[in-house]
Each structure stands twice: as C-alpha cells, then as structure tokens.
Amino acid sequence: MKEIQFTCPAPLAASDRVLLAHGGGGKLTQQLIEKVFLPAFRSPALEARHDGGVVQAGGVRLAMTTDAYVVHPLFFPGGSIGELAVYGTVNDLAMCGARPLYLTAAFILEEGLPMETLRRVTEAAAEAARRAGVMLVAGDTKVVDKGKGDGLFVATAGVGSIEASNSIGPASVQPGDVILLSGDLGAHGVAILSVREGLEFESPILSDTAPLWEPVEALLQAGVEIHCLRDLTRGGLASALNEIASARGVGMRIEEALIPVSEPVRGACEILGLDPLYVANEGRFAAFVPASQAGAALEAMRRVTVSSGAVAIGEVTPEPPGVVTLRSRIGGSRVVDMLSGEQLPRIC
Amino acid sequence: MKEIQFTCPAPLAASDRVLLAHGGGGKLTQQLIEKVFLPAFRSPALEARHDGGVVQAGGVRLAMTTDAYVVHPLFFPGGSIGELAVYGTVNDLAMCGARPLYLTAAFILEEGLPMETLRRVTEAAAEAARRAGVMLVAGDTKVVDKGKGDGLFVATAGVGSIEASNSIGPASVQPGDVILLSGDLGAHGVAILSVREGLEFESPILSDTAPLWEPVEALLQAGVEIHCLRDLTRGGLASALNEIASARGVGMRIEEALIPVSEPVRGACEILGLDPLYVANEGRFAAFVPASQAGAALEAMRRVTVSSGAVAIGEVTPEPPGVVTLRSRIGGSRVVDMLSGEQLPRIC
Numbered sequence: 267m268k269e270i271q272f273t274c275p276a277p278l279a280a281s282d283r284v285l286l287a288h289g290g291g292g293k294l295t296q297q298l299i300e301k302v303f304l305p306a307f308r309s310p311a312l313e314a315r316h317d318g319g320v321v322q323a324g325g326v327r328l329a330m331t332t333d334a335y336v337v338h339p340l341f342f343p344g345g346s347i348g349e350l351a352v353y354g355t356v357n358d359l360a361m362c363g364a365r366p367l368y369l370t371a372a373f374i375l376e377e378g379l380p381m382e383t384l385r386r387v388t389e390a391a392a393e394a395a396r397r398a399g400v401m402l403v404a405g406d407t408k409v410v411d412k413g414k415g416d417g418l419f420v421a422t423a424g425v426g427s428i429e430a431s432n433s434i435g436p437a438s439v440q441p442g443d444v445i446l447l448s449g450d451l452g453a454h455g456v457a458i459l460s461v462r463e464g465l466e467f468e469s470p471i472l473s474d475t476a477p478l479w480e481p482v483e484a485l486l487q488a489g490v491e492i493h494c495l496r497d498l499t500r501g502g503l504a505s506a507l508n509e510i511a512s513a514r515g516v517g518m519r520i521e522e523a524l525i526p527v528s529e530p531v532r533g534a535c536e537i538l539g540l541d542p543l544y545v546a547n548e549g550r551f552a553a554f555v556p557a558s559q560a561g562a563a564l565e566a567m568r569r570v571t572v573s574s575g576a577v578a579i580g581e582v583t584p585e586p587p588g589v590v591t592l593r594s595r596i597g598g599s600r601v602v603d604m605l606s607g608e609q610l611p612r613i614c
Numbered sequence: 615m616k617e618i619q620f621t622c623p624a625p626l627a628a629s630d631r632v633l634l635a636h637g638g639g640g641k642l643t644q645q646l647i648e649k650v651f652l653p654a655f656r657s658p659a660l661e662a663r664h665d666g667g668v669v670q671a672g673g674v675r676l677a678m679t680t681d682a683y684v685v686h687p688l689f690f691p692g693g694s695i696g697e698l699a700v701y702g703t704v705n706d707l708a709m710c711g712a713r714p715l716y717l718t719a720a721f722i723l724e725e726g727l728p729m730e731t732l733r734r735v736t737e738a739a740a741e742a743a744r745r746a747g748v749m750l751v752a753g754d755t756k757v758v759d760k761g762k763g764d765g766l767f768v769a770t771a772g773v774g775s776i777e778a779s780n781s782i783g784p785a786s787v788q789p790g791d792v793i794l795l796s797g798d799l800g801a802h803g804v805a806i807l808s809v810r811e812g813l814e815f816e817s818p819i820l821s822d823t824a825p826l827w828e829p830v831e832a833l834l835q836a837g838v839e840i841h842c843l844r845d846l847t848r849g850g851l852a853s854a855l856n857e858i859a860s861a862r863g864v865g866m867r868i869e870e871a872l873i874p875v876s877e878p879v880r881g882a883c884e885i886l887g888l889d890p891l892y893v894a895n896e897g898r899f900a901a902f903v904p905a906s907q908a909g910a911a912l913e914a915m916r917r918v919t920v921s922s923g924a925v926a927i928g929e930v931t932p933e934p935p936g937v938v939t940l941r942s943r944i945g946g947s948r949v950v951d952m953l954s955g956e957q958l959p960r961i962c
Binding site: 306379405 | 637651
C-alpha cells in the first residue's frame with residue numbers, strides 16, 4: 267500500500283518570481299539591481315548608479331546607456347513607442363552631461379504584427395532621431411512566435427560625448443543644493459492611462475515625451491556647475507529624488523505648493539487615484555545646482571521651450587540621510603517614499 | 615431592400631504582416647531592412663551593411679552594434695541566452711576589426727519568470743563578459759504581463775575601438791580574395807534543435823558560442839590586410855556569403871569538400887533535414903583576405919583555440935555579381951542562394 271503524504275506547499279516568497287513591480291522603477295527595481303545585477307556585473311560605471319555609464323575610449327570621455335521599451339499601447343496621445351525609444355535613451359545621455367551622438371535599436375516583433383504598425387513606429391523613431399540630432403548606426407530585428415510577445419518591443423542604446431567638465435551624478439550632490447524641476451508633472455503617465463481606461467478629457471492630455479539635451483546644453487553654456495541631473499521617468503519625481511538621496515546619503519526637502527501640475531493632469535490623477543509625484547514623465551528632469559547658481563540655472567532652462575516652466579522646488583539637506591520630505595500646502599510635513607509596488611505597468 | 619455585395623477578400627500579401635522569417639536572417643530580413651529601416655534611418659553607418667556601425671567620437675574611431683536575443687530554450691547544451699547575448703554583440707564588434715570594450719544590456723522579463731532563471735542567465739552573461747574582456751556599463755529591466763512575453767528576452771549593445779588601419783567591410787572585398795572559414799559549421803543550430811526536438815545523440819552536440827576578438831586580433835597582429843569579416847549566425851555561411859556578394863557586386867566560388875562539418879552535426883542535419891550551410895553558428899566566422907596573405911592568415915587563426923580548425927574554402931570572383939556558387943564533392947556546381955523562409959526560428 268502506498269503511503270499517503272500530507273504536504274503543505276509553502277507560499278512562494280515575492281522575490282522567487284519576477285513581478286510587474288520589478289520593472290516599475292521603484293523599490294523592487296532597486297532590489298533587483300542590488301541583488302541580481304550589481305553582484306554579477308560589478309563595474310565602476312554601474313556602481314555610480316546613474317542614468318548611464320561613463321567610460322573612456324581612446325582618451326575620450328563617453329556616456330553609454332540603454333533602455334528597453336514595452337509601453338502599451340504602442341500609440342498614445344502625443345507620441346508612440348518610437349519617440350519614447352529615441353528620447354528615453356537620448357535623455358539618459360543628457361542626464362550624464364553628454365551630447366547624444368549615436369543610437370542603436372533592436373526590435374523584438376511578434377509574428378503577425380501589421381507591417382504598417384512597424385512602419386509607423388520606425389518613422390516616428392526616425393523623426394525623433396532627427397529632432398534630437400542623433401544618428402542611428404546599427405539595428406537588429408528578431409521575430410517571436412505569435413502569443414510570445416506583444417506586438418513590438420524595442421531596446422535602444424546610445425553613446426554621447428561628455429561635455430560637462432565636472433562630474434555629474436548622485437555623488438556630486440551637496441547639502442544646500444537647490445532642486446530644480448524643468449516643468450509640470452504627470453502628462454505622460456496620464457496620457458497612457460487615459461487610452462488604456464478609455465477616458466476622454468475636454469482637451470486631450472498629451473504625453474510630454476521630448477528630448478532634453480537642449481536644456482542641459484543651455485545650463486552648461488551658462489556656466490552652471492551642475493551637480494546632478496535625473497529624468498523623471500518610471501516612478502516619477504518621488505522615486506528619482508529617493509534614489510539620489512539614498513545613493514548620496516543626504517536628505518531632501520521639497521514644497522508641494524512649488525511643484526507644477528497642470529489642472530487637467532491634476533483632475534485626471536484624482537479620478538484615477540494617482541499621485542502626480544509618482545507618475546512617469548518622458549520630458550521632465552530634476553537638476554541639482556549650488557544655491558548661488560540657482561537663479562542663473564533657472565534663467566538658462568527657461569529660455570528653452572521644453573523647460574520653459576522650470577522652477578525651484580526645494581533643497582538638499584544634510585539630514586536625515588536617504589529621506590525626502592514634502593511640506594504640504596497646508597503646512598504639514600510628510601515623508602515621500604520610493605514607489606513600492608507598481609502604479610502603472612508598461613508606461614515606457 | 616439592402617443591396618447584396620459580393621466581395622472576394624484578397625489574400626494578404628506576405629509583406630503586410632511580420633512573419634517569423636523576417637527575423638531569420640535571410641531574404642525577408644534583407645527586405646525588411648531595405649524597405650522599412652534603411653529608408654527611415656538613412657545613415658552612412660547603416661548603409662555600409664556591416665555587422666556594426668563605424669563612428670567617430672572626439673577623433674576616435676569606434677564601432678557600435680546591437681542585437682536582441684530571443685533564443686528558445688533559454689538554456690541549451692554548451693550555453694544559454696546569457697553567453698549568446700554577450701558573445702553575439704562582442705563578435706559583431708570584432709567583425710568590424712574593433713576591440714570590444716563596453717556593453718549595455720536591456721532585459722525584457724515576463725511576469726512570473728523564476729528569479730533563479732534570471733540569476734543563472736545574469737551569471738552566465740557576467741562570466742562571458744569576463745572571458746571576452748568587456749565591461750557592462752549600463753542596464754535596464756522592463757517587465758511585461760504574463761502571456762505577453764516568453765520568459766526572458768535581452769538586447770545588448772556594444773562599443774569597441776577600431777584597431778584595424780584599413781576599412782573592414784563588404785566594400786573592401788576584391789575579386790581574387792580568398793575566403794577563410796574559422797572552423798566547422800552547424801553546432802549551435804543543432805544544439806538548439808536537439809533540445810527542442812528531444813533528440814539524444816551518443817555524445818551531446820554543444821553550441822559553438824564563443825568570443826571571436828582573439829582570432830581577429832591575431833590576424834591584425836600578423837599584419838594581415840583583412841578585407842571583410844562576418845560571423846556566421848542566423849542564415850549560416852550561405853546567407854553571410856550572399857549578403858557580402860550582393861552588397862559588393864561580386865561572385866564567390868566555394869568548394870563543398872573544403873567546408874568542415876563534424877560527423878555528429880552532419881548526421882543530425884540529415885535526420886533533421888537541415889543543410890549545414892544554412893545552420894546558425896555562434897562562434898564561427900568567415901574572413902576575406904588577399905590571396906597572397908591567405909597562408910599567413912590561416913597560420914594566425916590556427917594559433918587561437920576558437921579558430922584552430924581554420925581552412926580556406928574558396929575565392930571571390932568578378933562574375934556573376936551577387937551569386938555564390940558551390941562546387942560539390944562529385945564535381946557539379948550549384949548556386950547557393952540566400953536563406954528564404956525560416957529554417958530554425960529563434961535560434962539566437
């Protein structure tokens with residue numbers, strides 16, 4: 267007679283499987299980087315925890331970066347995966363103080379994708395590359411069986427030449443630095459979600475997707491000593507500030523009343539239950555500059571269309587390390603944590 | 615009364631939808647490049663139709679390349695998607711005569727992927743990077759919903775410094791050049807297919823996945839004037855030779871009896887109905903060199919383990935343009951065309 271066995275299957279710990287939130291840019295993404303990627307690939311460029319790696323080639327300082335794009339839907343008000351794939355990578359280079367020069371693109375297509383869709387995405391990407399002044403120099407296409415992909419994914423990588431003389435990155439941030447924000451928050455995330463949820467607004471909310479080298483170049487030309495730059499993609503402003511505060515071991519204090527959010531975006535966020543501080547942007551960045559140069563920096567940024575709404579929103583404090591505090595409109599203070607879980611999967 | 619309409623739906627032309635063969639490295643891949651990507655992204659680097667783009671940055675000549683990897687299964691005899699993703703990109707740089715320096719990796723994970731799988735792939739990629747002497751300097755991870763991906767895809771991009779003094783690429787190929795092959799064909803394709811089909815051989819056939827900069831460096835150090843290099847991945851030797859013959863407008867003549875295929879691979883190809891000339895390799899390349907330097911080139915290649923089986927297999931002819939001819943063992947001649955359709959989807 268066969269022995270009967272009673273087994274009680276232990277529930278899988280969250281970290282045994284990949285969750286959507288591992289790609290959300292918040293806490294689980296950080297854990298994945300710290301527990302899987304960094305231990306395997308130790309390199310000074312990775313350990314700087316910046317938007318791109320800074321490398322040397324033949325005596326020239328270059329920035330190099332990559333991003334995969336899985337946004338759903340492929341087309342949304344104000345753009346498509348084609349613009350995102352170019353501007354996203356261009357912007358990561360710009361955030362290193364590097365002039366974007368060259369791009370590569372690797373497409374993963376699902377069998378059955380209409381050729382017309384591929385053509386539209388490709389043309390959007392090519393137009394975006396022209397606008398951003400970068401050249402596509404290599405590409406690849408793979409096709410996976412129907413049902414094993416989702417239409418079209420693309421990964422781009424970029425190389426840029428570093429034009430900043432000082433080192434731009436979390437390590438250069440100093441207590442006393444002023445935190446500048448290049449414009450209003452949340453349009454990209456709300457544009458994506460409005461399509462997914464079938465919401466219609468009186469005037470459609472367009473994604474803010476845009477290239478950001480121009481305002482960075484303006485800052486450099488104005489002689490501003492930029493300490494750190496970060497574009498506010500997945501996880502939004504809140505996650506970006508937390509990443510830098512935690513990497514540098516400083517505190518940050520920001521003022522809710524100073525953070526611009528357009529009325530339509532604010533309204534949509536209320537309906538959708540989103541906090542604009544965590545919503546993804548694709549054409550907004552934060553800059554950390556010495557207090558003495560904040561005025562000149564704002565002036566330089568405001569001269570460029572994409573950052574014409576630039577404002578100062580707060581400052582870097584010595585304490586408490588790794589903590590971002592928000593002073594609310596009614597005067598109270600609360601800690602703004604890194605995004606935990608996943609607010610909006612497949613936003614970029 | 616409603617008018618009755620008789621409509622006869624026209625069948626979709628093959629080019630209206632993406633087919634698996636568009637990713638197979640053969641005719642449809644070439645069509646996709648010519649009809650969709652090149653018209654959108656015109657750039658001299660792309661138009662050279664080589665394995666990577668050659669660019670200038672601060673007076674330094676760099677090669678830049680990218681590939682997406684969608685191989686199925688993720689692990690196979692002799693390697694995994696981790697090694698492929700590193701060596702595949704490293705080899706495209708080597709084929710430009712460039713020493714591979716830096717890599718980026720963008721992962722697209724399917725929700726629910728076991729974290730252990732990701733860890734094993736990451737460790738394989740990190741070990742491969744160490745072996746190939748390249749540093750991973752930037753990465754990204756996106757997660758797609760369960761059922762919208764297939765476990766794990768990865769796209770890598772690479773930058774290398776060009777060490778060849780002359781221009782390596784299809785444009786440099788000359789009638790009279792000798793075609794060298796770095797070793798026996800077909801092991802990677804057969805290794806993948808044996809897992810998919812559940813075939814067991816007396817001794818398992820291992821993928822040939824390996825980094826190829828070492829033999830290229832050996833050629834350069836031996837002072838060989840390399841005209842063109844091409845690794846024999848998707849579409850195999852036949853497609854690679856056809857691409858170059860067609861890009862340069864020359865003919866090629868190769869000898870079947872001179873092309874090494876191991877006995878186990880030959881046997882497996884017979885069972886599986888594959889032609890080894892079209893089977894993908896991940897650690898083999900063809901080199902085009904002046905006839906006067908073929909001896910020195912073979913000697914240099916044979917000193918390196920990965921290309922110890924190097925042989926001369928034929929030559930470049932002025933006519934007929936774009937046509938590759940094979941002289942068979944029994945003395946007849948046949949045209950070896952580019953792969954049409956898809957022999958083995960998702961081989962890399």
